[in-house]
Amino acid sequence: MELTANFLTRLIPISQFNKGQAAKIFDRLRSEPELIVLKNNQPSAVILAPDEYIRLAEIEEDYNLLIGSRKLPPAVSRQRLAANKDKAAIPAADVMKHFGISDADLEEVEEPEIE
Known part of the structure; x- marks a missing residue:
């Protein structure tokens, strides 16, 4: 269950980028190795932390x-x-x-x- 919950916290709707929250999203990469961007409720891109x-x-x-x-x-x-x-x-x-x-x-x- 923990893996599923952890996975769900990494989902980012693309609309958050349109709302000027890109800096906040990129700040999350300091504590999370990757984030999954959703477009129309489907995975569209993966953002990886540099490390x-x-x-x-x-x-x-x-x-x-x-x-x-x-x-x-x-x-x-x-x-x-x-x-x-x-x-x-x-x-x-x-x-x-x-x-x-x-x-x-x-x-x-x-x-x-x-x-």
């Missing part, structure tokens, strides 16, 4: 690096290794173990649709 946007962008980047690196042609992988040979590296198996990810988990992941 939440950065957090989600980093998750997406990490995901793309993890999944994308498994599909690189061997020549590209060798080039990257050669370019970074003097830099410390963490084996992928160690990273996957740290995050509790298995090869089976990776096989189940669908390709993201980015528009």
